[in-house]
Amino acid sequence: xxxxxxxxxxxxxxxxxxxxxxxxxxxxxxxxxxxxxxxxxxxxxxxxxxxxxxxxxxxxxxxxxxxxxxxxxxxxxxxxxxxxxxxxxxxxxxxxxxxxxxxxxxxxxxxxxxxxxxxxxxxxxxxxxxxxxxxxxxxxxxxxxxxxxxxxxxxxxxxxxxxxxxxxxxxxxxxxxxxxxxxxxxxxxxxxxxxxxxxxxxxxxxxxxxxxxxxxxxxxxxxxxxxxxxxxxxxxxxxxxxxxxxxxxxxxxxxxxxxxxxxxxxxxxxxxxxxxxxxxxxxxxxxxxxxxxxxxxxxxxxxxxxxxxx
Amino acid sequence: xxxxxxxxxxxxxxxxxxxxxxxxxxxxxxxxxxxxxxxxxxxxxxxxxxxxxxxxxxxxxxxxxxxxxxxxxxxxxxxxxxxxxxxxxxxxxxxxxxxxxxxxxxxxxxxxxxxxxxxxxxxxxxxxxxxxxxxxxxxxxxxxxxxxxxxxxxxxxxxxxxxxxxxxxxxxxxxxxxxxxxxxxxxxxxxxxxxxxxxxxxxxxxxxxxxxxxxxxxxxxxxxxxxxxxxxxxxxxxxxxxxxxxxxxxxxxxxxxxxxxxxxxxxxxxxxxxxxxxxxxxxxxxxxxxxxxxxxxxxxxxxxxxxxxxxxxxxxxxxxxxxxxxxxxxxxxxxxxxxxxxx
Amino acid sequence: xxxxxxxxxxxxxxxxxxxxxxxxxxxxxxxxxxxxxxxxxxxxxxxxxxxxxxxxxxxxxxxxxxxxxxxxxxxxxxxxxxxxxxxxxxxxxxxxxxxxxxxxxxxxxxxxxxxxxxxxxxxxxxxxxxxxxxxxxxxxxxxxxxxxxxxxxxxxxxxxxxxxxxxxxxxxxxxxxxxxxxxxxxxxxxxxxxxxxxxxxxxxxxxxxxxxxxxxxxxxxxxxxxxxxxxxxxxxxxxxxxxxxxxxxxxxxxxxxxxxxxxxxxxxxxxxxxxxxxxxxxxxxxxxxxxxxxxxxx
Numbered sequence: 046x047x048x049x050x051x052x053x054x055x056x057x058x059x060x061x062x063x064x065x066x067x068x069x070x071x072x073x074x075x076x077x078x079x080x081x082x083x084x085x086x087x088x089x090x091x092x093x094x095x096x097x098x099x100x101x102x103x104x105x106x107x108x109x110x111x112x113x114x115x116x117x118x119x120x121x122x123x124x125x126x127x128x129x130x131x132x133x134x135x136x137x138x139x140x141x142x143x144x145x146x147x148x149x150x151x152x153x154x155x156x157x158x159x160x161x162x163x164x165x166x167x168x169x170x171x172x173x174x175x176x177x178x179x180x181x182x183x184x185x186x187x188x189x190x191x192x193x194x195x196x197x198x199x200x201x202x203x204x205x206x207x208x209x210x211x212x213x214x215x216x217x218x219x220x221x222x223x224x225x226x227x228x229x230x231x232x233x234x235x236x237x238x239x240x241x242x243x244x245x246x247x248x249x250x251x252x253x254x255x256x257x258x259x260x261x262x263x264x265x266x267x268x269x270x271x272x273x274x275x276x277x278x279x280x281x282x283x284x285x286x287x288x289x290x291x292x293x294x295x296x297x298x299x300x301x302x303x304x305x306x307x308x309x310x311x312x313x314x315x316x317x318x319x320x321x322x323x324x325x326x327x328x329x330x331x332x333x334x335x336x337x338x339x340x341x342x343x344x345x346x347x348x349x350x351x352x353x354x355x
Numbered sequence: 356x357x358x359x360x361x362x363x364x365x366x367x368x369x370x371x372x373x374x375x376x377x378x379x380x381x382x383x384x385x386x387x388x389x390x391x392x393x394x395x396x397x398x399x400x401x402x403x404x405x406x407x408x409x410x411x412x413x414x415x416x417x418x419x420x421x422x423x424x425x426x427x428x429x430x431x432x433x434x435x436x437x438x439x440x441x442x443x444x445x446x447x448x449x450x451x452x453x454x455x456x457x458x459x460x461x462x463x464x465x466x467x468x469x470x471x472x473x474x475x476x477x478x479x480x481x482x483x484x485x486x487x488x489x490x491x492x493x494x495x496x497x498x499x500x501x502x503x504x505x506x507x508x509x510x511x512x513x514x515x516x517x518x519x520x521x522x523x524x525x526x527x528x529x530x531x532x533x534x535x536x537x538x539x540x541x542x543x544x545x546x547x548x549x550x551x552x553x554x555x556x557x558x559x560x561x562x563x564x565x566x567x568x569x570x571x572x573x574x575x576x577x578x579x580x581x582x583x584x585x586x587x588x589x590x591x592x593x594x595x596x597x598x599x600x601x602x603x604x605x606x607x608x609x610x611x612x613x614x615x616x617x618x619x620x621x622x623x624x625x626x627x628x629x630x631x632x633x634x635x636x637x638x639x640x641x642x643x644x645x646x647x648x649x650x651x652x653x654x655x656x657x658x659x660x661x662x663x664x665x666x667x668x669x670x671x672x673x674x675x676x677x678x679x680x681x682x683x684x685x686x687x688x689x690x691x692x693x694x695x696x697x698x
Numbered sequence: 699x700x701x702x703x704x705x706x707x708x709x710x711x712x713x714x715x716x717x718x719x720x721x722x723x724x725x726x727x728x729x730x731x732x733x734x735x736x737x738x739x740x741x742x743x744x745x746x747x748x749x750x751x752x753x754x755x756x757x758x759x760x761x762x763x764x765x766x767x768x769x770x771x772x773x774x775x776x777x778x779x780x781x782x783x784x785x786x787x788x789x790x791x792x793x794x795x796x797x798x799x800x801x802x803x804x805x806x807x808x809x810x811x812x813x814x815x816x817x818x819x820x821x822x823x824x825x826x827x828x829x830x831x832x833x834x835x836x837x838x839x840x841x842x843x844x845x846x847x848x849x850x851x852x853x854x855x856x857x858x859x860x861x862x863x864x865x866x867x868x869x870x871x872x873x874x875x876x877x878x879x880x881x882x883x884x885x886x887x888x889x890x891x892x893x894x895x896x897x898x899x900x901x902x903x904x905x906x907x908x909x910x911x912x913x914x915x916x917x918x919x920x921x922x923x924x925x926x927x928x929x930x931x932x933x934x935x936x937x938x939x940x941x942x943x944x945x946x947x948x949x950x951x952x953x954x955x956x957x958x959x960x961x962x963x964x965x966x967x968x969x970x971x972x973x974x975x976x977x978x979x980x981x982x983x984x985x986x987x988x989x990x991x992x993x994x995x996x
Contacts, residue, residue: 060839063836067840071848073852182980183973186976186980188972190932190935191965194969195966202958249465252465252466253467253478255457257448257449257479267470271467285839285840289841290932292843293843293935296935297955308847311847314851323847326841334839345468346468347469
């Protein structure tokens, strides 16, 4: 098992490098002048040019890339063009907010989505199935940020039950987390339903019935455990979507997290900040995917067998 | 077409079973008035081509048919004197695994891939224990798992391995172990060796034969392989289009002079190692469309000996001892038309 | 070409297959009422987008009218007016063009590009396969919106760059679909046979392998367009996409956000438009999937 983990970690490295290359590459396409951004609109062009030269803007791509890579390995993500503070510090400050939000959201999504999916599958074509599927359809179609706007209108403005700005208390978490969760829950419902439907039709389920096992145990011990395998993988991938939506939601709810950081950075053409955030989010996503893969291998002996033996 | 035997003696008695499948498009008449019986310790072979309704019959006994599409329209299935079709869900669950257990066709898919084989055998024992008041301890049940594995020729220490670590033949042995776990009175084996290699087939059959003799379990063996029937069955029923068209002891059906034309075709189509022939002798035609069965005798469109009455009237059984043939050829009333002598 | 000769000898085969399947599938699709509803909605929206100018003049959608600001729905302004007094109904109708255009273009280009890459990866296998899939997997590792934002940051805002970002994110998915379709088929004997006859690889891919992939591709496409529309709206909402005064639905939401408290309809209506469009596409996609892959029915 540990061999498998090590293998996967090793595979991750080239992917991480590729990600940095892609992000860096995109950023380099920006016809921007950091010198201008730092010194301001009114600064002297010569000063701007000199600053640009010092920052290495005119160096060839590969050299810039390697310098950046070296920095990353030392834990340095560069300094923000605007504030000149290390990007890393700002990220560490704001990352927890985003993390809590997204983790809570995915947890909630699993808690809501899987049971509804199971119910839909087990009682296929019944009222529950229709409700579950309709809910999933609806949530999958509705843009998350619009849903949160509606939620704010209803719960904050009209009913005045919940706050809509910031993350100061537990109540502040409710609206953003729930709206984030609903979108992910939708696809989990559909996926769970699909995999459960397939699993229920498998022969080994029939074997379990022939032993005289009760339907409840069959659903939960035999069917669900098998059906959840692809669902777990999908949940991991959903996390990426959640992170993306979180970026938008942080704007809506005025939350001070990585999302607002990245949008600001882009608007202000603050390259190091934008890059730093992109990298951190991507790395985070990769780690989650790796964790999910490992979990999968842990649960499904067929996958373990494939990797442990060689 | 009902049987005349004392219900109290027979372990299993199926009377006039009728099963249909209803889909959006059509109604499939899978089993059309099937009757047979089985005494304790007996092994009966249920023979027929694919689509004859053998698996449907087997699943009906344990009420494992797909709920939404299948419907048992008529009939009674007496097991130890009680009609299984009249039991409710809880009661039938008590019969499954403990009174009657089943071995399915494809061992590759019959076992849960993410549970160890030990756990899957244990599950059967656990259910039985639960139904009987939970008196046995975990150690006792685990010991029984070990015992069962040895019984089917698998080392007990392999019980923590997963199905994917076993070969096809070994998987089927595990399935057999599960089936035997609670000492059922009847085992239904649906083509247990069809999915296996020929050499493994022989092994598994031998194992089943030894075990059934040892434990005195009755066995319904569903197969399309007459050789297998000859090897381990006492009685045989030949099925066609959802009906039993011939039944009797293995000697009567295999070695008797009189056979249903279909049975004759089945035997005739087996290639003989000793005779030189140029072509195989299949039975002409195809099994009838189960949504649109022919009137009268269901075999008449393919039958060389078909008479006018075959097209309109379903034949009753003609009997000789325990040998029964559902064919107008042997029916006493038609003796003038038939080239065959009476039975 | 040998292949042509074979086709001459057996002209019926491909034609027969195509003819008999299409009407049958249409018949099955018609039975699914929700899918039909989705189809109807999409057709209506499409027509609105195409004939937008005939329904309401574009000027109405962009002309500011300070005296009629933030009015609720009325007989004069069916959907009310926004913060600048512009008629929302007109903006919705013209906005349909942007949304549909963005969604469809992104998906089509993504499909072509992704399809070619996936086909190459699956068919040629080996190193090409590993390299292509590794790069595509890496792209999938970057959360979509992050990638899109990065691209927009580098290249600027506006329709084209939004399209670029959306396309890039859909390429890996299509590549995977096409690749798996190819992988299921590529080992089969009839491919060997075709190769033995000297059929060029491209012909093999198009005539034999693609039909296999069409089903999942169609389903994926229908659903993707809905997702693309949502994502494009999200980007506009963040100010990264189509700029005002263009009447794009997401931009309308972004503008309307500040006035939510006074006139909720500014925010409700455009969002509803996005939701309904995406919903209709999803319903159709589901219906198509049932028709093309009926395994999951009874």
